[in-house]
Amino acid sequence: MKDLAYQIRRIILEQSFRAGVGHIGSALSIADILASVYGDVLRARSPRDKERDVFILSKGHAALALYAALYCRGWLSKKNLGTYCGDGTCLGVHPEHGLPGIECSTGSLGQGLSMGVGMALALKMKRSKARVFIVISDAEYNEGSLWEAAMFAAHHQLSNICVIADNNGQQAFGYTRDVLNVAPVENIWKAFGWGVYSVDGHDRLAITRTIRKSLKVKNSPHVIIANTQLGYGVSYMQRQIKWHYWPMSDKEYGLALEDIKKVGLKKSHGIGRA
Amino acid sequence: MRDSFIKTLIDLAHKDKRIVLLTADLGYTVLESFRDVFPGRFFNVGVAEQNMVGVATGMAMQGLIPFVYSIGNFAAFRPFEFIRNGPAGHGLPVRIIGVGAGVDYGTAGKSHWTLEDVGVLRNLLGLHIVVPADLFQAQSALKKTWDLPGPVYYRIGKGDKSALIPEGSFDLGRINVLARGEDVLFVSMGSAVKEVVNAVELLRKDGISCGVAAVSSFNPFPNADLVRVMGKVRWVVTVEDHVVNTGLGGAVAQAMVCGLSKARLLSLGVTSADLPKSGSKKYLYEQMGLSSNKIASAVRQILNRERG
Secondary structure: OOOHHHHHHHHHHHHHHHHOOOOHHHHHHOHHHHHHHHHHHOOOOOOOOOOOOEEEEOOHHHHHHHHHHHHHHOOOOHHHHOOOOOOOOOOOOOOOOOOOOOOOOOOOOOOHHHHHHHHHHHHHHOOOOOOEEEEEEHHHHHOHHHHHHHHHHHHOOOOOEEEEEEEOOEEOOEEHHHHOOOOOHHHHHHHOOOEEEEEEOOOHHHHHHHHHHHOOOOOOOEEEEEEOOOOOOOOOOOOOHHHHOOOOOHHHHHHHHHHHHHHHHHOOOOOOOO | OHHHHHHHHHHHHHHOOOEEEEEOOOOOOOOHHHHHHOHHHEEEOOOOHHHHHHHHHHHHHOOOEEEEEEEHHHHHOOOHHHHHHHHHHHOOOOEEEEEOOEOOOHHHOHHHOEOOHHHHHOOOOOOEEEOOOOHHHHHHHHHHHOOOOOOEEEEEOOOOOOOOOHHHOOOOOOEEEEEOOOOEEEEEOOOHHHHHHHHHHHHHHOOOOEEEEEEOEEOOOOHHHHHHHHOOOOEEEEEEEEEOOOOHHHHHHHHHHHOOOOOEEEEEEEOOOOOOOOOOHHHHHHHOOOOHHHHHHHHHHHHHHHHO
16 A cells, blocks of 8 residues: 555545535644554554554544545445545544444544543553544644643543644634644643653654654653644645635646645655554 | 432442442532442542543443533533533433532522523433432432433432432333322422422312322423323423423423313423522522412412402
8 A cells, every 4th residue: 555644645635625625734734643543553453343442533623534544444435435525424524423433423622632531541440451542633722621631631640542732733713823822832731741742743653653652651641742734745735724624626636636646755654553 | 319319329339330420529528438439430520520521421432331420500511512412422321410409509609500401401312311309219210220321411409308209219201190180280390399299288278189290301201191191180380490491391381282281381480580699498499489388379379360
């Protein structure tokens, strides 16, 4: 198989173009993160494996990237993938439980971490070795409930949690620093008692290495601040807020498909599965 | 009612290891009995109700049966969207214990009264709502519902020890008929049932024959039972320590219309945003027209008006 991040990006473009829907920039932003999680670190024989690691996409609006990862992992059929945003589909813009591989429905920001923390606590009680991976957006820092969950996870030293924060610095109305500035966020996570790591969020190898390193520390939950760009991989989308919502024209689609090939060739080769 | 409920929960927790208890830092002197027996299954999440429900949702996804505990308004309102998207949206066995129904925390002030919980939560059609009338029914309701596959909200009174429901019997979606009468059928829930029972005695002395049906669940609401027990009664009177439109009064009105009942309806409860000043539960029931005297007066009034 060609580079996983490239495959995820290609599917994001194909499906969003076919369905005529947006949230492309947010999905492209996490393509390398999901390539790391689904290609390298997530331990699960199948979506129903009782000992499986859990993945939660708290930033549910990037679900298309997750569907792409599930397809590449072999957990979602091509036929099902092709129903994205169609009538009666299980694959909406935001993920819903019931589709194998989707642990829980998300889309309302600030809720995924609490659910993940509850799962991590239950796994700890069961003495399970499974881990919980949660991708959050940096706009979720606006939600107070995120910090309730962060406090709880640190208090209970839930070291089986690894949060990957998609730090693309943009949200619906513009730059996160202009909407509600919380930088430097690393210090805040540290103050909440988390193990904090920063990484280039478009370098799959670096993400994987950092996740594995973090999970060796057993006295705190972990957050990987993945520095990313909205729309990464498509030159005209990168850091352009319109691509938080916008769908592509025919011409834009053609350009985008060419652009992602260049990124795909540059990044992330040679990492085995966990 | 609250203590008996927790005692029953402890009994169940002995039998089933999936039961865990979470509190948002409330229940001091009540929950220690659970914590002391099951320290590894008790979590004080701090004053963070949203996270409490979110964590409980995650725990339920991993096969546990989490009970979350707080005063009713904090348990129902602050985390409403977490309840909607979490246990209700996923059909998970999270149990929400809302204590201090109605004005049980009367002197604590309006921030602590729970007058809208049933109305808000019954929008979540997958969430069962259980409203016991006495501590015995609270215990039997818990025994009958703790292992349901979907979520449950328990509207639990604080301290009243009255026995009202025969053998405390409970069946989800059914009513308990406490008295039969010809003139009026009272339909009530929670601790208002006690006032209704006393009002019936007062009215009996006036030659007014009243029946009493206690409703203890919403989702499902006992529509069929109610229409059947209404029979040919002229008046149905609902009594609740809750906002009438979205609570028992509204639900009974809908049941009557759909069931083609010919009876007239009087609904007693919270009908105005202009709530009384703080005070004891007894004082507030009097102010809100929910004391047995006030209930009896209201019934005399409608019957007199009818005759006049």
